[in-house]
Amino acid sequence: MKRRTSFLLLISTVLLYAFVHQKTGIEQSVFGKMPDGREVGLFTLRNAKGMEVKITNYGGYIVSCTVPDRAGKPENVVLGLGTLADYLKGTPSLGPIIGRYGNRIAHGKFTLDGTDYTLFTNPSGIHIHGGKVGFDKKLWDATPVDGAEPALKLQYTSPDGEENYPGTLNVNVTYTLQKDNALRIDYKATTDKATVVNLTNHAYFNLSGMKADVMNNVVMIKADKVLATDKTQVPTGEIRPVAGTPFDFTKPTPIGAHINDTTDTQIRYGKGYDHCWVFTDQSAKLKLGATVFEPTSGRLMEVYTTEPGVQLYTANNLNGSVRSPEGIAYTRRFALCLETQHFPDSPNHPNFPTTTLRPGATYLSTTVYKFKVQK
Template sequence: MKTKNILMAFAAGILVLTGCQSKSDQRTTLSGILKSNFETSTTDGNTDLYVLKNKNGMEVCMTNFGGRIVSIMAPDKNGKFEDVVLGFDSIADYMNISSDFGAFIGRYGNRIGQGRFTLDGVEYQLPQNNYGHCLHGGPKGFQYQFCDIQQTSDSSLILSYLSKDGEEGFPGNLDIKVLYTLNNNNELSISYEATTDKPTIVNLTNHSYFNLSGNGENTVLDQVLMIDADAYTPIDSTFMTTGEIATVEGTPMDFRTPKTIGEQINDTSFVQIKNGHGYDHNFVLNTKGDITKPAVRLVHPASGRVLEVFTDEPGIQVYTGNFLDGTVTGKGSIAYPQRSAICLETQHYPDSPNKSNFPSVVLRPGEKYTSNCIYKFSVEK
C-alpha cells in the first residue's frame, strides 16, 4: 500500500509538472501574450504571432492580421519592462472588435473628404466610413486584411501585401513591403515601400496607441509631449482639414516647448480643441524629411520612459484617445478609459488629394513610394 501511494504521488507530481511546463511553453513572450491565442485558420487566411527581440531585453510582438503591433515591452528607469501599447490578448478580439490598435494603415492613412478624389481627370469614389469621409482606407482597410509576414531574423521581419486594383475604390494594384526592425539602440524602425501599375494615391502609417506608464488603466494626461512643429492643419467639426496651414503660436497646439498632454486638452474655448474633442490633428513638422532629427518626444516622468519619433514624412497625426470610453476591454482585462493612449502617426497630410497646397501623395507606375518611421525608446534617470 505504501509503495502504491508513493507511485500515485509521483504520477500526480509528473502531471502537475507537465501541466506547468505546457503552460510555460505557451507563454513564449515577455509580455505574457500567448502565441497560441494568435494561431488560427480562417477561410480568408491564417494568423500567427511574431516576436522581435534585441540584446537589451526589449520585445515587440506582431500579428499578420492587419500588420498589427500587439505589444512593446520597454524598460523604465529601474529596468522594469512593461507593455507600452494598447491592444488585445487574442486574435479573436482583433477580428471581432472594430479598432485600429497597432495597425498597418492604408491605402490612405487619415481622411479623404467625402471619400472622393480626382486623379488625371478621373473621379474616384471611396467608402464614406467617418462623418461622410473615407478614414484609414475605408471599413476594409489594411488593418482588417491578412498580410504575409516573413521573419528574417530574431530582430526583423518583412510584411507583404498586395492591394488589388479597385480595393475599397482605390485604383491600381499596389504591391507593398514593410520592413520592421528592432535594433540594439531600442529603436523600432518601420520602412515602407510600394509600387503600382496605375496612377494612384498612397499614405501608409502605423496606428499604435502608446501609454508609456505601462498601464492602460492610466490616462496619458500627465505625460510630457514635445512636437517640433510651428504649424498644423486645422479641422472642421467632422475632423476634415480645412486646407489652411495655421501657426501653433499662442494656441493649445503649441508643443514646441514640452508640456503635459493634459495642460490644455480641455480648453474648448479654442475651437480646434472643441472640433477634435481634444487633440486629433496633423502637425506640419519642422524636420522637413530629415529622419535624423526627432519630430516628437514623449516622456512619462514617473517611470522615466521616453519615446522619440523620427520620420522622413512631412507631418504627424497626434490623437489622444479621445473616443476611448471604457467600453473596449483590452489586454489584461483592462477597460481602456478615455485618453489612455496617444497615437503618433507619421504621414502626408489628411485629404492631400483634394488640397493642392499640400504635399502630393500621387504614385505612378515606374516610381517607388517610400516612407520611414523610427520609434526610439530610452529612459530619463
C-alpha cells in the first residue's frame, strides 16, 4: 500500500513538473468556423509559473484560466465552454469583451451634443452590454505576440451607426500573460465622431477550481460608495456610502455574509450583488481595486485597474442550463464577476465621470487580474 501511495505521489509530482515547465509563450489552434466560413482561433498563453490562459478571437472570450492552488495543483478558475458552437449559441457573457458600452443605459437612450440616440433594448427596456450584436459577438482580427510575456492583440473596427452608436470606433484589446501570474488587459479606442465608450471584460471567476460556489469567497473592495439603482438595476444617480450596509467590503468579508439580506432594497433589486462600487481612489492610475480569497484552495486574486468603478456580480441569474466542458452545471452564485468600468448609464448622469470619446482623443483603460496563494 505504501509503495502504491509513493508511486502515485511520484506520478503527480512528475505531471505537475511537466505542467509548470511546459513550453511557455503562445500557441494558436483552430477553434472552429463562423457560419460564413471564417476561421476562428484559440490562443493558449503560458508562463513559467504554471499559469495558462486560453482566449478566442470570437468575442475575445477568456475560455479558461488555469492557475495553481496552495499545493501547486493547477486548475481552471474561469467559467467557459468547450466549443465555438457553444459560444455561437449565446452565453450569459461568460468572459468576453463587452462594448461599445459595458453595463446598462436606461431605456436605450442618450443625448450627445444635442442629438438623441436610441439603442437596442432587452425585454426589461434597457440597453445592456453593447446591444443585440455587441463586441462579444464579433470576430476580431488577432495578432499573437510570443515571448517571455506572451500577448494576444485583438482589433475590431465598429462602423458608424453599428447598434445605433455614433462614430466609427477603432478598438484594440491586448491580453498579456505576465511573468508573475497576472493577466493584463489593455483597451484602446479612437473615433471619428463623438461617441460613448465603456469597455470591460465579463469573466466569471470560481477560484475553487469549480468545486464549490462563491459564498465563502472573502472579498475586499477599495470603495466607500456604491451606485443605487432602480428596479431595472439602472443607476438612479444617487451615490451612497457603503458604511453600515450589506455593500461594505472595505474590509475582507465573505460574499455570503449579507447577500441574502432582503431587508435591503438594493439587495432585492439585484437578487444579490449586481451593483457598481465607486472606488475611493478615482484617479486613472493603475491601482488595487479589489481582492478575492478562496479559503479552501488558498487562491487569492488581486484586481488592479485604471477605472473609477467595478461591477460586482454574483451570478444571480445563472440557472444550471449552461455547463462546463466537464459537465459541471453553472448554477446560481457559482461564480463572481468583477467588471472594471466607468459607471453604468453615465451618458444620462452629468455627475458621473464622462464616457464621451471625441475625435483626436484616445480611450485608454487597463485592468490586471493577478493570482497568488495564501498558506
